[in-house]
Amino acid sequence: MKEVVKSECNIVLSANAATEGGAPLAEGTFTLKKTDTVLTSIDFGTSGHGGGDPSPKYMLLYYMSHCDTDLFKFPIGVGETWTEEGHWHVQTKSRLEGYESVEVSAGTFSDCLKHKTVFTDANVQDTKAELRNALLNGTRYLWFAEGVGLVKLRYEHSNGVITEAELLEYKTPAEDREYLPLQIGNVWTYKWQNTYRNEPAIEEWRVIRNFSEPENLECPMELASAKYEVKIEADAPRVAHVKCLLTPKADSNTKDDEKPLLLSMSHFGTEDLYDGYARYVRDLTATDAGGEKIPVTEIGKTQWAVETQNASPVTLCYTVLLNHDEREWPFGRDEAPYVQEDCIFCPGYALFITGEVADIELRIDVPDAWYVSTAWNPIGNERYRFTIVDRDDLMYAYMVLGTHSQKMAESDGAEVVIALGGHFKASMDEVQRTVKSLLHTYSEIFGGTPDNRMLFVANPCDIYSGGGVSGRSISVLMDGTLDADNRQSWTPLVAHEICHIWNGKAIDFNTQEYWFSEGFTEYCSKISCARLGIISEDDFLRDLERKWELYLSKQGELSIREAGENKMVNRELVYEGGSLIAAALDLQIR
Numbered sequence: 104m105k106e107v108v109k110s111e112c113n114i115v116l117s118a119n120a121a122t123e124g125g126a127p128l129a130e131g132t133f134t135l136k137k138t139d140t141v142l143t144s145i146d147f148g149t150s151g152h153g154g155g156d157p158s159p160k161y162m163l164l165y166y167m168s169h170c171d172t173d174l175f176k177f178p179i180g181v182g183e184t185w186t187e188e189g190h191w192h193v194q195t196k197s198r199l200e201g202y203e204s205v206e207v208s209a210g211t212f213s214d215c216l217k218h219k220t221v222f223t224d225a226n227v228q229d230t231k232a233e234l235r236n237a238l239l240n241g242t243r244y245l246w247f248a249e250g251v252g253l254v255k256l257r258y259e260h261s262n263g264v265i266t267e268a269e270l271l272e273y274k275t276p277a278e279d280r281e282y283l284p285l286q287i288g289n290v291w292t293y294k295w296q297n298t299y300r301n302e303p304a305i306e307e308w309r310v311i312r313n314f315s316e317p318e319n320l321e322c323p324m325e326l327a328s329a330k331y332e333v334k335i336e337a338d339a340p341r342v343a344h345v346k347c348l349l350t351p352k353a354d355s356n357t358k359d360d361e362k363p364l365l366l367s368m369s370h371f372g373t374e375d376l377y378d379g380y381a382r383y384v385r386d387l388t389a390t391d392a393g394g395e396k397i398p399v400t401e402i403g404k405t406q407w408a409v410e411t412q413n414a415s416p417v418t419l420c421y422t423v424l425l426n427h428d429e430r431e432w433p434f435g436r437d438e439a440p441y442v443q444e445d446c447i448f449c450p451g452y453a454l455f456i457t458g459e460v461a462d463i464e465l466r467i468d469v470p471d472a473w474y475v476s477t478a479w480n481p482i483g484n485e486r487y488r489f490t491i492v493d494r495d496d497l498m499y500a501y502m503v504l505g506t507h508s509q510k511m512a513e514s515d516g517a518e519v520v521i522a523l524g525g526h527f528k529a530s531m532d533e534v535q536r537t538v539k540s541l542l543h544t545y546s547e548i549f550g551g552t553p554d555n556r557m558l559f560v561a562n563p564c565d566i567y568s569g570g571g572v573s574g575r576s577i578s579v580l581m582d583g584t585l586d587a588d589n590r591q592s593w594t595p596l597v598a599h600e601i602c603h604i605w606n607g608k609a610i611d612f613n614t615q616e617y618w619f620s621e622g623f624t625e626y627c628s629k630i631s632c633a634r635l636g637i638i639s640e641d642d643f644l645r646d647l648e649r650k651w652e653l654y655l656s657k658q659g660e661l662s663i664r665e666a667g668e669n670k671m672v673n674r675e676l677v678y679e680g681g682s683l684i685a686a687a688l689d690l691q692i693r
């Protein structure tokens with residue numbers, strides 16, 4: 104068996120900023136890489152309280168780490184200088200100036216290493232570029248105490264703003280004499296302030312991970328096929344047992360050339376979770392063809408390496424706890440796993456650990472009375488065995504498992520599997536009729552239908568209402584009922600989501616164009632509802648009037664295209680503004 108070579112470490116720090124009164128401001132995770140010769144910042148992600156990026160204020164940890172820049176060169180020597188290009192093309196010139204005594208709230212630290220960097224030529228390209236560039240450029244001083252870490256920061260930004268920070272308290276082990284000790288569990292609390300943000304912020308940093316990568320990751324083993332089995336038992340609906348047989352390509356490995364098998368889970372919607380969907384994964388093991396255990400090394404956020412031998416197949420086993428509905432997700436409750444009284448909803452990204460593979464098969468083992476509703480194509484008439492087109496098709500599909508109700512709606516070559524849970528089950532015939540008429544209407548408008556089977560899931564929820572689309576699946580959670588006599592209340596949401604099968608999926612963009620994919624979908628679905636008699640002409644016009652008012656209330660600050668960077672916060676510009684453009688174009692075309 105091959106030893107994992109620990110030539111370098113990846114260190115992940117979490118940062119939380121709040122006001123002095125404790126109101127949350129921002130949170131983020133920052134990844135550093137440490138080798139024998141350098142400590143570099145390689146990645147970061149931040150989000151402001153209430154969604155969105157806290158930039159241009161950033162976080163103190165960003166001011167210290169920047170991104171793609173070397174914080175230290177080893178061995179450390181006063182007088183050392185180095186230059187490089189960092190994130191956003193910023194040019195840096197760093198120098199270790201000497202030793203100074205520093206007094207801050209956490210204490211007096213003699214012989215602090217004074218670290219100076221001059222930043223120039225930052226080239227951020229976004230809507231706040233001017234301010235962000237002005238804050239990135241400037242001169243930054245850092246003071247590090249041996250065995251403690253950063254004790255003081257002063258950043259003289261190029262626009263005259265000055266950021267100052269001091270260490271309030273810290274917890275680092277006494278035996279580590281590094282200038283920035285990075286053991287898991289080390290914690291620092293800072294108070295920082297600048298003239299841009301008048302109120303002081305209290306920011307806590309914590310080392311949450313520190314792990315090594317095997318050295319031969321550049322050349323991973325290629326996979327020929329993956330066969331998954333998912334088992335859920337009736338008395339433990341929140342526990343999914345996953346087993347996967349991964350078979351390497353026959354010619355991708357030899358005895359002399361052992362390659363690691365790289366495995367990962369999706370990062371979709373987990374920017375603010377340092378451990379991503381692995382938070383809910385338990386007991387991950389790998390075994391070889393002879394049933395012997397093989398070590399699984401964690402090499403990053405939801406990334407693992409398995410050291411294999413002789414291109415032998417590997418069996419992965421793990422459990423996923425479907426407790427995702429205990430927290431809020433950036434995409435909403437309707438796109439994370441949830442468990443209702445009669446069914447389990449689960450997207451592939453929360454369940455599957457996988458490698459780079461195209462030939463995928465999945466068997467789902469559930470109690471006899473349960474249905475499994477998915478958009479995947481079944482294999483023969485075997486119960487709940489599916490072929491999956493590729494890795495994305497596995498990851499970005501939804502599944503509904505349970506005693507919900509399932510029916511197919513077909514029209515003009517389009518096939519939609521409808522899955523309804525809870526009291527929505529009673530409305531299956533009505534929903535099936537509606538979906539069918541929408542499929543027909545849209546295929547007339549767009550001149551055809553996408554040729555894959557799709558899934559439409561709707562479940563009742565009295566605390567949340569929303570819908571989403573992922574791959575070939577649509578999910579809706581909503582309050583109320585799906586009856587014929589209140590069609591005008593539920594059909595518009597259903598019509599909007601079904602319309603995304605065309606606009607947003609069949610018609611897609613490389614960059615976000617939400618004013619089009621959301622705005623035009625909103626208009627197209629509303630006018631279709633009016634034509635089908637689901638909403639009256641008066642209601643349609645009143646809705647247009649309301650959209651106009653909402654749009655005008657927010658119009659002016661951002662273009663509707665820029666507004667798409669944060670489409671939920673800027674709903675009025677993206678959804679309403681976009682659908683007004685659609686209405687204007689529709690009138691012009693006639």
Ligand SMILES: [Zn+2]
Pocket residue numbers: 599600603620621624
């Ligand atoms: Zn939408």
